[in-house]
Amino acid sequence: MIYPIVVYGDPVLKKKASDIEKGEIDVKVLSEDMFATMEAASGIGLAAPQIGKSIRMFVVDGRPLEEEGMEDFRKVFINPQILEETGEEWAFEEGCLSIPNIREEVFRNEKLRIRYFDENWVEHEDEYNGMKARIIQHEYDHIEGVLFTDHLSPLKKRMLKGKLQNITKGKMKVDYRVVIPVKR
Template sequence: MRTDCENIEKLDDQIKRLIDDMFETMAAANGVGLAAPQIGKSLNLFCVDVTGWEDEEDMPLTDTVTKRVFINPEIVELSGEPVKFKEGCLSLPGINEDVEREQSVTIRFLDENFDEQTETFSGIMARAIQHEYDHIHGKLFADYLTPLRKSLLKSKLAKMSKGIHTAKYRCKNQ
């Protein structure tokens, strides 16, 4: 999960099945996003589904699109005053920390039909996109934490690296 991923050259049945499996995995784990490297695939692919965040007060849903596939994405622009929000990750179960991210993201990508799109998202969708985009470039949200916060989480992170965690879903280290 700490390396850049490879572009997907064509949309075939294997990639379509992978996308379906990623949405299913994400839903089963109560996640809002999942990137291919999180499931051991070094591909420039992530899925986001923020359905159900409509009533979230701290990070409201501001887009009409709530579910999307991003293949070979490239962030074109980040904009808006950065906002802190408590973020978590399926790869770091049980850890939720404040992370600052821009309010809007413009991203160019191929959709689930392999059609090129360039769209701007804001709110929770923008946050989820930035989070998952980081995964395909070898970053975790914990990389944004201050050294003090990281040191306070050190024992939890060490346990996770050994496969010891409290997630109710199977993790790669198990």
């Protein structure tokens, strides 16, 4: 099943997500649905809050980047916990399916160590660096209620205010289904 993507302005994107209890949901089915949703929107990562589910789960697939080392980087992260972020901070222009048509330079540490469960409830503790670490950090932020725009300077945020307000109103062009925040 392909879900619509929740866009900027929806409260679920700013809420810290809850842990998943083993057996609570079928994480294998949900992960396959999340991969299908991400691929349909030409993404490389998708967190559960982006499909309206406030749970600690995300999927990544770096293969579309066609970079060395990414050919097998397709993973499911359930109840992840970043244990350590190290190395130099480096800048890269990030985008987000929930914040369409906006890309900005974000600084992140080059390495991380993370503990998580996969879709078979096998626990892992792995280290990642470079682009793999960045993709994980971006998706991990989502389950913490943080968006890449939260990492921007106050000046950049002010410059983007109009574009972000347009997204909340549905004034954007995307080639995937989205959920527009409900007016309160």
